[in-house]
Structures are given as structure tokens and as C-alpha cells.
Amino acid sequence: MGTNHSRVWDIYTRLFHWLLVSGIAYQYYSAEISDTSIDNHALVGYGLLGLIIWRVIWGIVGPEPVRFSAFVPSPKGLLYYLTAKPRPIFATHNPLGACAVLMFLLMIALQAISGLFMTDDILFTGVLHNWLSSAITDSIIWFHNNAFNLLLVLVGVHVFAVVVHAKTKEPYLIKAMFDGNKPNQQFAVTHDWHMHMKCLICVVISAVKVYLLVNHVPEWLGVEAEDLLDF
Ligand code: HEM
Numbered sequence: 001m002g003t004n005h006s007r008v009w010d011i012y013t014r015l016f017h018w019l020l021v022s023g024i025a026y027q028y029y030s031a032e033i034s035d036t037s038i039d040n041h042a043l044v045g046y047g048l049l050g051l052i053i054w055r056v057i058w059g060i061v062g063p064e065p066v067r068f069s070a071f072v073p074s075p076k077g078l079l080y081y082l083t084a085k086p087r088p089i090f091a092t093h094n095p096l097g098a099c100a101v102l103m104f105l106l107m108i109a110l111q112a113i114s115g116l117f118m119t120d121d122i123l124f125t126g127v128l129h130n131w132l133s134s135a136i137t138d139s140i141i142w143f144h145n146n147a148f149n150l151l152l153v154l155v156g157v158h159v160f161a162v163v164v165h166a167k168t169k170e171p172y173l174i175k176a177m178f179d180g181n182k183p184n185q186q187f188a189v190t191h192d193w194h195m196h197m198k199c200l201i202c203v204v205i206s207a208v209k210v211y212l213l214v215n216h217v218p219e220w221l222g223v224e225a226e227d228l229l230d231f
């Protein structure tokens with residue numbers, strides 16, 4: 001393997017990935033294992049929603065390798081990848097990995113949004129719990145309690161696929177999620193002030209969106225909100 005490394009994952013995408021992993025692990029711990037108040041679970045849930053919104057914006061305006069236009073495949077592209085022998089190696093996410101990325105973004109967003117409808121029947125009532133009819137709210141609560149198992153399956157498949165790829169084809173794959181580098185690729189992302197400012201603006205937009213969703217949207221919808229997030 002040559003030493004001609006190229007930066008594929010910028011620092012913010014890597015930070016996003018490991019914050020996402022830590023956040024999901026905390027959500028599992030706080031809801032399934034620990035007996036403490038659900039307030040921190042809700043707060044981390046808002047943070048995860050902010051992360052997903054950030055990644056969607058970053059996927060449009062971020063550096064080239066992390067843009068959706070660089071890795072989301074057409075159905076034809078996906079089919080070609082699935083049937084090709086040997087399968088080509090991609091600098092950014094391969095077509096199957098890209099589907100997993102989109103699934104992650106969607107499932108985590110739905111998990112966080114459905115959390116707004118939750119109650120622990122003791123001290124915590126989500127800001128949208130009193131919005132819809134109890135039949136619909138009960139279905140959303142059922143979704144929040146059960147969809148997480150699907151997310152766990154996706155995490156299992158993702159980690160398995162990453163480890164198999166790293167063992168068979170791309171030994172640098174996991175390390176690249178830490179240092180950003182994959183060898184001999186066409187991308188060379190540079191961290192200049194332009195990128196830092198762009199990221200900051202994306203962070204502010206995401207934070208404002210979550211803040212409005214939790215603190216003002218319920219009021220606009222005419223819901224009596226009980227869990228305001230005061231920054
Ligand atoms: C809760 C657990 C996890 C979740 C939700 C998750 C989610 C994701 C997401 C959304 C991406 C796309 C990154 C982006 O483009 O922004 C990704 C990529 C990646 N993840 Fe994870 N991940 C998890 C655990 C792990 C673990 C434990 C590892 C290490 C073994 C890992 C290794 C990777 C690698 C290497 C990539 C890049 C793959 C490529 O080059 O195409 N992930 N993951």
C-alpha cells in the first residue's frame with residue numbers, strides 16, 4: 001500500500017459519525033438500562049435530531065466526497081454494483097453503503113421526532129404528546145418503542161459490512177473514519193476557513209431548527225407544551 005493518502009472524510013463528518021454513535025449508545029442506555037430521569041434522554045434525542053439535520057445540509061453544501069450527489073446511486077448504479085464481479089472500490093460510500101447511510105438518517109430522524117410524542121407516564125411529557133388523537137399518539141409511541149430494534153439491526157449489519165470490507169478489501173476503512181484518509185483516491189479535502197465557516201453556519205441552522213421545533217412549533221400547532229428546552 002502506497003503512502004499517497006488523500007483526505008476523504010473531513011473532520012466534521014468524522015465528528016458527526018462518532019457523535020452519532022455515542023448518542024445512539026446513550027439513548028439505548030438511558031431508556032433501556034438506566035433508571036434515571038428521561039430528561040437527558042430527551043435532550044440527547046434533540047441533539048441527535050440536530051446532527052441529522054446538520055448532515056442533510058452538509059450533504060448538499062459540504063465537501064465533495066460527503067455530498068449526496070457524490071454517493072447516492074441511481075437504481076441502475078446500485079444494480080450494477082450488486083452484480084459486478086469483482087465489485088469496484090469507491091472513494092466515498094459504495095452504492096450499498098450509501099443506502100445504509102440514507103436509512104440511518106431517516107430512521108434516526110423518525111426515532112427522534114416520534115420521541116416528541118412520548119411520555120414516561122410519571123414526570124415527562126413530550127412537547128407533541130397532546131397534539132393528536134390518543135389512537136394516533138399511541139401508534140407513534142409504539143413506533144418509538146419498537147423501531148429502535150430495527151435501528152439496532154441496521155447498526156449490526158453496518159458494523160459487520162464495515163469489518164468484512166476492512167478485512168477483505170479496504171484495510172484502511174475504519175481508520176479512515178478517525179483520520180479521514182483513504183490511500184490513492186481522487187479526493188483531497190482541505191480544511192480551510194471557508195469550510196469551517198460553512199460548517200458553523202450549518203450548525204447554527206440545525207440548532208435553530210431544533211430549538212424552534214421544541215419550543216415554538218407546539219405553540220403554533222396549539223398544543224399545550226410541558227417540556228420546553230430553555231437555552
Ligand atoms: C450506532 C452505531 C453506528 C451508526 C448509527 C453509524 C452510522 C454511520 C453513518 C450514518 C455513516 C455515514 C457517514 C457519513 O457519510 O456521514 C457511517 C459510515 C461509516 N461507519 Fe458507522 N455507524 C455506527 C457504528 C460504527 C462502528 C462501530 C464502526 C467501526 C467499526 C463504524 C464504521 C464506519 C465506517 C468505516 C464508515 C465509512 C464507510 C465507508 O467508507 O463507506 N460505524 N456510519
Ligand code: HEM
Nearest residue numbers: 027031042045046048111112115116118119120126145148
Ligand atoms: C434518536 C433519538 C432517540 C432514540 C434512539 C430513542 C430511543 C428510545 C428507546 C430505545 C426507548 C425504550 C423503548 C422501550 O421501552 O423498549 C425510548 C423510550 C423513550 N423515549 Fe426515546 N429515543 C430518542 C429520542 C427521544 C426524544 C427526542 C424523546 C423526547 C422528547 C424521547 C422520549 C422517550 C420516552 C419518554 C421514552 C419512554 C421511557 C419510559 O417508558 O420510561 N426519546 N427511546
